[in-house]
Amino acid sequence: MIRTGEQYKEGLRDGREVWVDGERVKDVTTHPAMKPIIDIKARMFDMAHDGEFASALTYAEDNELHSIFNRPPRETKDWDDKRVAIDHVMKDIGGVVTRVGDETIGEMWSLMDGRDVLASIDPRFADNIDRNIRKVIEKDVFHVSANTDPKGDRSRPPQEQDPDFMVHVTKETDAGIVIRGAKYETAAAYADQAFLKPTVGAWRDEELSDYAVGCVVQMGAPGVKHICRTGFAGRSDPRDYPLSNRFDEVEALVVFDDVLIPWEDVFFYRHTKAAQFIRSTLHRYSAFPYVLRILYVADMMIGAAMWNAKQTGLDKLQGVREKLAELACYREGINAHLTASIALAETSPGGLLMPNQSLLYAGRILACSQLPTMMHIARELCGGQICVTPNAASFDAEGSGDWLKKFYSLNDTWQADDRRKLLAFARDLLNSDYAGHRLTFVQFAQAPHFNHLNALYQNFDFDGPLDFVRRAAGLSDRVKGS
Structure with missing residues (x-):
């Protein structure tokens, strides 16, 4: 089959x-x-x-x-x-x-x-x-x-x-x-x-x-x-x-x-x-593989930024490490929501095992809403060369190629060809028409952000915080059902 x-x-x-x-x-x-x-x-x-x-x-x-x-x-x-x-x-x-x-x-x-x-x-x-x-x-x-x-x-x-x-x-x-x-x-x-x-x-x-x-x-x-x-x-x-x-x-x-x-x-x-019923429950499963894809996008941003820092020796600077840590925190935040949503999964009305809805939708909000900021951090870490580097044909051509190989070769490990490949990858991931298209796609591929927030609102258990504050503030039992 x-x-x-x-x-x-x-x-x-x-x-x-x-x-x-x-x-x-x-x-x-x-x-x-x-x-x-x-x-x-x-x-x-x-x-x-x-x-x-x-x-x-x-x-x-x-x-x-x-x-x-x-x-x-x-x-x-x-x-x-x-x-x-x-x-x-x-x-x-x-x-x-x-x-x-x-x-x-x-x-x-x-x-x-x-x-x-x-x-x-x-x-x-x-x-x-x-x-x-x-x-x-x-x-x-x-x-x-x-x-x-x-x-x-x-x-x-x-x-x-x-x-x-x-x-x-x-x-x-x-x-x-x-x-x-x-x-x-x-x-x-x-x-x-x-x-x-x-x-x-x-x-x-x-x-x-x-x-x-x-x-x-x-x-x-x-x-x-x-x-x-x-x-x-x-x-x-x-x-x-x-x-x-x-x-x-x-x-x-x-x-x-x-x-x-x-x-x-x-x-x-x-x-x-x-x-209306179907629209309200549509993403209870599909949000999981969708958000999981963004985890891999985060990995690509971290990898591109980290390799660039290693190429140029900037990975030893505290400021660079802090920026890389922000990317890592974003990545691990997505991973944590996905992992927890399965660890605390719920039985659905149809007898399936659905991810914990509150955790899954919170993870989707994190992944989608913070992606533009994370892309900008990755751009900053990759540096300005991702937008000014000549194309591959210029590296191949006689005349221009010799100069480019001279200025793009960093050491015995990082020669011009690998440097050019990394910059081309980072440019396409972060700066190209394709990168902009993908960013817009993520913002709307599973409905716009206000729908993301509404889904979390509908699935978050507000009773816990309400009861905690009722007890802590000494409110009367009369407010329980209000």
Whole structure:
């Protein structure tokens, strides 16, 4: 049941409509903007067949092997296994990718947790949740999510403007529902399917709405159009921008032009209460692998800054060590929240083991809100040469190359070529267009910061502090229930 990388690629050659830079893409697996990231996802599929990694990346069930990333977590070991698997993947590919499936399958587990609630609202679709979760496990599906609508004028309800600004159902048929609208989504153009969710905060007082819909959409289905942003890969020499050219995860405006969704792929429909419930629990699992990715970004910043300090001998200065300690504290703060959220994990309504919600959401706030500050500290430690160093071609050329080798060679250990490589890596990590894009992506990839804070507010246990102060201040028992 575990797919190979080539089987994954072959599945993408389904006639899907993908546009990049105004041109229709014939084969996404060979297009220069997407081939590098598709090759990395294909490598992840192949790693499950590799004797070196197979035992860490797969598990057996009913005499079949499945991806460890798609296994619903039921005990602490399941989460530990996922962390080990991610570690193998990140170290093998030599970088960080966010949208590869494990960070979005958790949204389906949230549906499993809400199965009874959804069934009480509308019992028609409860079995579809179980069926689709099994499908992802058994078919090794690359599953992403469709989250953000264009929205239009947010001061007006969708009914008072172009209705297609938000995804909605236009009609019902015997075969299923037909949807129109659009969503922004990372990796959709090279994924198998997406969980399409209603937008955040779209509801007023209505009980029923054609905009309250949740379903699975096949990314190659008729009427699905992927209009991708310009990619970073292939725009420059990979030696100068090693991250941009390998790890760019291409986003798209995914247009749903009268797309038929079979009834078996519908999870909820029309009931705004169901849509609100799912939005409130959506990230209870997916926040974990998402925040875990930022841990690896922190490692890259620490590594780049520390190597630069070692190259130039600045690691002996107290001021430099203090800055490095700030980066280390940020990294360990993320690690502590992730580790504690599993150590104090909670049983979910669906019987799964979900990370401690208060600790997990607090860790997400730390990781996302402090990332810009940490990137600036890393820039400071790497120094101004990351923005003024000539490109690799200048180091190779006769004439300029000799001078660059002279001034970029520090000692017998650090010659110009290694110095240039480190500076190019740091520039792409911290200063490039790609770096700015990734920073913005992190700020909004799991909803904006006010949603992060609201999630923590909803999951933090305020009773403890309230009772502590009530007793310490000698307040009367009358205030207990206030």
